Amino acid sequence: RMRLFHTGVLALGLIAGHVAAEPVAPAPGASAQALLLSGVRAFRAEHYAEALELFHRVEAEQPPKDIGFYLGMVLHKLGRHAEALAAFRLAHRSGLREPVADYYQSVSCYRLGMLERARQGFLLLVSPERPAEAGGVLGPRLQLGAQRFLQAIEQAAEPVAGSTPSGLMFRRYAAA
Numbered sequence: 001r002m003r004l005f006h007t008g009v010l011a012l013g014l015i016a017g018h019v020a021a022e023p024v025a026p027a028p029g030a031s032a033q034a035l036l037l038s039g040v041r042a043f044r045a046e047h048y049a050e051a052l053e054l055f056h057r058v059e060a061e062q063p064p065k066d067i068g069f070y071l072g073m074v075l076h077k078l079g080r081h082a083e084a085l086a087a088f089r090l091a092h093r094s095g096l097r098e099p100v101a102d103y104y105q106s107v108s109c110y111r112l113g114m115l116e117r118a119r120q121g122f123l124l125l126v127s128p129e130r131p132a133e134a135g136g137v138l139g140p141r142l143q144l145g146a147q148r149f150l151q152a153i154e155q156a157a158e159p160v161a162g163s164t165p166s167g168l169m170f171r172r173y174a175a176a
Helices: 002-016 032-044 048-061 067-077 081-093 099-111 115-126 140-157 165-175
Strands: none
Touching (some): 032 048, 032 067, 099 115, 099 140, 115 140
16 A cells, blocks of 8 residues: 555656656654655656655665665666666565556666667567556556657667678667
8 A cells, every 4th residue: 555655656746747846855853754755756856866865765764665666767867777777676576566667677778778678678568468467558658658769779770781790789879
């Protein structure tokens, strides 16, 4: 029940987009839940460094099972993709299956040049047979994004007439 609250709060913030509200700093000695909520507010306000600090405090104080989801999302937004992948793995080990997290995990793989792993992740996300226990399906915007990433990966993998193996590697690097 608490996991649903945490995931729902962040997912609503991600879907709703930009929020003009200023993040609220937690009072000294605030509970882990209050810290987490403050981190979500900072994330929604695009104050990613502040959100990361708050999520790390939650992790140190009393980490909920889904802390890897929050850390992964903010690390991804900060461009720290290798760390984001480690955080998403933590979330998966705790049993969290969230399509938004799976999407950003695949995007982080793409950004790191792990194109085959990204391709596999995106294919699972757009599959019409995606099981409910795998977190359900993506919303329309992320579905479109996953399709576009798949197209970019396929284009990077297509050999061009007269291209050399190093040329193909350069195209893959440029795609990432």
